[in-house]
Amino acid sequence: MTVVIVGGVAGGASCAARLRRLDETAEIIMIDREPYVSYATCGLPYFISEEITDRSKLTLQTPQSFKSRFNIDVRVKEEVTKIDRTAKTVTVKKLEGGEEYTINYDKLVLSPGAKPIRPPLPGIENDRIFTLRGIPDADKIKAFIAEKKPKKAVVIGAGFIGLEVAEGLHRIGIEVVVIEKLDHVLGPFDFDMACDLHHHIRSKNVSLKLNTGVTGFVTKPSGIGIDIGTEVIDADFVLLSVGVRPESILAKEAGVALNPFGRIAVNENLRTDDEHIYAIGDAIEITDFVAKDKVWIPLAGPANRQGRIVADNLAGQKTHYSGAIGSSIVRVFDMTAGCVGLNERRCQALKLNYEKVFTYTAAHAGYFPGSTMMSVKLLFEKGTGTIYGAQIVGFEGIDKRLDVLATAIHGKMKVTDLTELELTYAPPFGSAKDVVNMVGYVAENVLQGKVEQFFWHDVKCLEEKKEFIIDVRTKAEYDNGHLATSVHLPLDSLRTTINEKPDTLPKDRVIYVHCQSGLRSYIACRMLTQKGYKCKNLAGGWRLLNSVTKEVQSGPSHQLPCGAKPLN
Amino acid sequence: MTVVIVGGVAGGASCAARLRRLDETAEIIMIDREPYVSYATCGLPYFISEEITDRSKLTLQTPQSFKSRFNIDVRVKEEVTKIDRTAKTVTVKKLEGGEEYTINYDKLVLSPGAKPIRPPLPGIENDRIFTLRGIPDADKIKAFIAEKKPKKAVVIGAGFIGLEVAEGLHRIGIEVVVIEKLDHVLGPFDFDMACDLHHHIRSKNVSLKLNTGVTGFVTKPSGIGIDIGTEVIDADFVLLSVGVRPESILAKEAGVALNPFGRIAVNENLRTDDEHIYAIGDAIEITDFVAKDKVWIPLAGPANRQGRIVADNLAGQKTHYSGAIGSSIVRVFDMTAGCVGLNERRCQALKLNYEKVFTYTAAHAGYFPGSTMMSVKLLFEKGTGTIYGAQIVGFEGIDKRLDVLATAIHGKMKVTDLTELELTYAPPFGSAKDVVNMVGYVAENVLQGKVEQFFWHDVKCLEEKKEFIIDVRTKAEYDNGHLATSVHLPLDSLRTTINEKPDTLPKDRVIYVHCQSGLRSYIACRMLTQKGYKCKNLAGGWRLLNSVTKEVQSGPSHQLPCGAKPLN
Known part of the structure; x- marks a missing residue:
């Protein structure tokens, strides 16, 4: 059996090594355009930040180590340019020299990955605009920094990589502006949970511009201007990190089924609609483990797992992929x-x-x-x-x-x-x-219905409607900032108030209770509910409300207007 | 409903607070012998080590805070001395003054905890022998250290608390000897996994004496002698940490069912054999979640969870306790x-x-x-x-x-x-x-049978029987230490050896393969198995074998003699 694997990072490399462990006799050929295979993509921002100083550590395996340990024929700086599904061949082009040749395959594994999006904006071809995907990209950025000693960078896109690079550049003393089209950093997050990060990023003297689109780039005498409509921001260079697009053109041209977004469609064994072609990694659409719909989760963990599963299937073990939940983490300063x-x-x-x-x-x-x-x-x-x-x-x-x-x-x-x-x-x-x-x-x-909740996005309307809101925090906390319309009734004296001055609290209205985090107000609610009051607890308390409100002041309000359909 | 809770730490305190949140009307009386309730038992070793400097932080709640927040009547320095199950009363003795009184209960919750074991050894009453359970114990030890400026301590018992205190004393500059009766520290561990800890503890210049029992104590002019049979170790003081015993005497005297080890027996609702008496925490026997047998797991996490579950049951919500798995962790230097x-x-x-x-x-x-x-x-x-x-x-x-x-x-x-x-x-x-x-x-x-294993405890016999053992590590690793009888065949040249010199390896015998951790030898085994060789992989590799062997040299061998029944 000859297995050709297109792409030698994460999924491809995992697939090759596992397949060899399962099948000593298969001929395994792994082809990659880049000079490196099985390298640590996720480490690149930390290579730029100089936390990782030893570049050689980024390449986990080399073509030579794959050969000696796994007897895998790794061909780098070569590109698969065509799949002939009828003849079961791939056409390979040597990027140095341009020579082309074909390989017969029994099974083909597509692990082409994804490439950074470069939106077709005016001035996008400026050579001070960088993207970061592979080691050569990181080398280019590091060489630019070493040579030009830039003082200011604009990072466009506040996703995981954008924030990691922003932190990295800040760490090596470069002034950073982060521009994000959405109202919050980290797309997979909700706005309310991202606000703490906004405040933290700004506390590091990084300028974070949310709800901000880029309309183009202009060349400056010794730098680049980033046009965001209302102004042009001058910088020495730009890191463009607005997302990636699956590298599915090879599959598409071969007539392998893609979804409408250009992602390769696979079944539960990660096989495409061609029984001899499997696909893994950032180029495929997968099943959301929770929602069971089709999603795109271009992450290293799932790619590695998928590579292993395809190897199992190639070796005759019908392993299923149960989908992904998009587990993600990022250090932000x-x-x-x-x-x-x-x-x-x-x-x-x-x-x-x-x-x-x-x-x-x-x-x-x-x-x-x-x-x-x-x-x-x-x-x-x-x-x-x-x-x-x-x-x-x-x-x-x-x-x-x-x-x-x-x-x-x-x-x-x-x-x-x-x-x-x-x-x-x-x-x-x-x-x-x-x-x-x-x-x-x-x-x-x-x-279990032990407490009803209200949320930070309900508060503005409650205040407008002059609803009855009590703040059960201590006097010191209250004095440090509180809702204009709230009544202050510290938790530890609430029971006495209820017993001795029951008229302080209305029995005919909902009492909206909050504390700092939601814990003391829960205790208050339990007390009030059992005493016959109607009560709701502010989820996340003053802390979350305050974190969100600080952000809302600098952007569009997420507070729901009175009468709006509740979010849940 | 009047609920009397005997014991105000962990489980008792959790039970009281949860019960109040569920039931505003219950009369809740919580009684503790000690002057403190709801304090951080697990923090005491770190209070001694001066990592925790603010003593007040150890008491999470006070009798006053329980009263004002939860309307719980906390009576400290009082002891429940008797339960009259027929009359449904408890007799309470004020430890200051000695006055006695009774309380009628509707429901009784026993959360008496456990107390350190003091084995009846000669000299055990020496006032330089300390145990550590509550804040007063920690205060006594700290006062002793402040006053006597001890230079050397012996910790008897290398369980979780023993090791934490040993580390703490070492941290404040006291020479420490740790004596343990078993062949390894941390009882819940297996010997093989504890050996890394032994080496680490010794690397800190702490003397660790395993397989060592104490036969008695002798008073010395300005210290104490610890007799371990072969010698008498001189020290300034002793921390005795050889385990705890459930404080179940009150339950026993009231005729509440205990198990043969003196632990209070409870059902899945944590109720004793008396329908009005529940029990939680370090004094009860519980179900092992995995094995389903009855076990004793005196830990804070389960105690807190049990307290909450009993509160649910008292409030009419039939919550079940599914048992514990004994999750434990400890920092050891x-x-x-x-x-x-x-x-x-x-x-x-x-x-x-x-x-x-x-x-x-x-x-x-x-x-x-x-x-x-x-x-x-x-x-x-x-x-x-x-x-x-x-x-x-x-x-x-x-x-x-x-x-x-x-x-x-x-x-x-x-x-x-x-x-x-x-x-x-x-x-x-x-x-x-x-x-x-x-x-x-x-x-x-x-x-799935992709590899067969052998273990560190099999190696001695394999060597004796001159079995065929190959070491697939690099030359540098091999030169740094290897089995006397092993053949060195580095993984990256193994395939060539098999193909070009197949007679190097026997087809009629089992080939025992090892590397450093077990990963490379697994790859070797997959290669060999597919080539028709019989092969076994050393689980944990040279690293584990070496860690265990270093320990075995200073104590009894855990290596299985040839012909012994395998451990699994």
Whole structure:
């Protein structure tokens, strides 16, 4: 059996190595346009930031190591230009010299990846506009920095790579402006969870321009101008990071089925509509593990897994791919942010009957030094409590909680299961009730109707309608900032107030209660509900409201106008 | 309804607060012998080590805060001395003054905890022998250290608390000797996984005496002598940490059913055999979530969860407790070690048909600075792959992988599920194939018969029997230490050897293959197996063998003699 693999990074390389372990006799040929295979794409921003100083560490394997260890014929700087599905051949062009030749294949694996989008804007061909995908891109950017000693960069696109590069450039002393078309950084996040990151990025003296499109680029005497409509920003160079597009042209020209967005369509064995052609990685559409619809998740983890699964199938073991949940994480200066599963926008688009809760909890025991707080948003199905997804922003232990939630989603667990998880606890690592237990408790209370919630996006209307809002925080917290229309009734005196001055609180209206994070106001709500009051708790409390409101002041309001259909 | 809660730490305090949130009208009385409630027991070693400097942070709640926030009547320095189950009263004794009174209860919750064992050895009453359970114990130790400025301490018992205190004393400049009766530190671990910790502890100039019992104590002019039979060790003081015993005397005297070990027996609602009495925390026996037998897991996490569950039941919500898996973690100097579920000794005692695998994997991407290695042992059921338990030892990210495995165990997942987990990946946090995926892959390969294993405890016999062992590491690794009887055949030239000099390897014998960690030797085994050789892979490789062998040199051998029944 001759297996030709097109593309030698992540998925392709994983597929080749696994296939050899399963099948000593197959002829395996792996072809890549670039001079490198199996390199660490995800490390490139940290190579630019000089956190990774040893360039050779980025190339995990070399063509030589693939040959000696796995007997894989790796051909770099060669490009597959055509697939003849009838003859079962590929045409390969040597990029040095231009010579062409064909290879007969029994099975073909497409792992072509994706390439950075360069939108057709005026001035886009300026040689001070860089994109970052492979090692040669990183080399070019580093050479430019070394030679020109730039003082200012504009990063266009505040996705994962954009923010990593922005942080990296800032780290090596370059002034950075980040421009993002959306109202928040990190597309897979919801606006409300991204706001903490906005404040943090700005606290580092990085200029973050949200809701901002770029209309073109102009050449300047010793730099480049980035036209954002209202002004032209001068900079020494631009890192363009507005997304990637699947490299599916080869498949398309061969008549392999693509979806309308140009992504290669595959079945559960990751086979295309041609029984001899498999496809993996950033070029394919896959199944969303949670929603079961078709999605595009161009990430390294899924690509590696897919490579292994295709190897199994090529070796006769019918392994299925169950889809992905898009688990992602990124370091953003001193903070860390990540997400798993569906976000709220996806829940809305899918018309899911979802519920959301927010917590703000210590990463490890508060009495142990260095404890920081993390903000969690958990989405789940009303009624059943099935977990849809989560987003977490904080400083320490973010990856741990996301991985626990990713595992819970994989295990089709419910929010009530989160309350039962017995996670490791010692003061340096966590709390006896871990962050994940806590968010499970909050969700369980909502699920079981122990408390009703209202949200940050409801507050403006409630204030307009002069609804009855009580703030149960301490006097110091209240004095430090509060809603104009709220009544201050500290939690620890609330019971006395109810018992001794019951008329302070209306029995005929809903009492909207908030504290700092939502925990004390929950206790207040339980007290009020049992005393016969109607009560709602502000999810995420003043902290989330304040984080979002600070952002809303510099952009469009996400507050729902009175009478609007609620978000969930 | 009047609910009396005996014991105001962890479980008792959780129960009281949750019950109030569910039931505003219940009269809740919580009684504790000590002057503090709801304090951070797990923080005490770090208070001694001066990592925690603010003593007030250890008391999470005070009697006053319980009263004002939760309307809970907390009575400290009072002891429940008797339960009259017929009259449904408890007798309470004020420890200051000695006055006694009774309280009528509708429901009684026993959360008495456990107390340190003081074995009846000669000289045990010496006032230089300390135990550590509550804040007063920590205060006493700190006062002793401040006053006597001790130079040398002996810690007896190398369990979690013993090691934490040993580290803490070492941190404040006290010479430490640790004495342990077993052949390894941390009882819940297996010997093979504890050896890395032994080497690490000794590298810190802490004297670790395993397989060592204490026969008595003698008073010295300005210190204490610890008699271990072969010698008397002089020290300034002793921290005795040889385990705890449930405080179940009150329940016993009231005729509440105990198990033969003196632990209070409860049903799935955590109710005792008296329908009005519940029990939680370190004094009860619970169900092992994995093995389903009755066990004793005196840990803070389960205690808190049990408190909440009893509150639910008291409030009429029939919540069940599904048992515990004993998730534990401990920082041991620069290392971290933890475990979830069953260990190998438990698997053997339960006569489970188990399999074990070992991995040695980077905590985060090797190309990103600061990556460290962690050692994982995973136990699972032969045939089905159901996860039984895991132990992990390393430096960074240990808690994360244990928590993922704890979640997988809770979700009744199999090792094949571990391969599919989509965990968050960015270079500072993990790898595209995470540690948990890797151990899943290794287990899956074993489960599916892709490779057969042999173990460190088989090596001595194999050498004696002059079996054919090949070492596929590089020359540099081989030269740095190798088995006397092994043949050196580096992996990257193995294929050439097989093809060009097939007689180098015997076809009629099992070829025992090892590398450093087990990964390269797996690749070698796949190659050999497909070429028609019989082959076995050393689980955990030279690294684990070497770690264990170094330990065995200073104690009894765990190597199985030839002809012995294999461990699994």
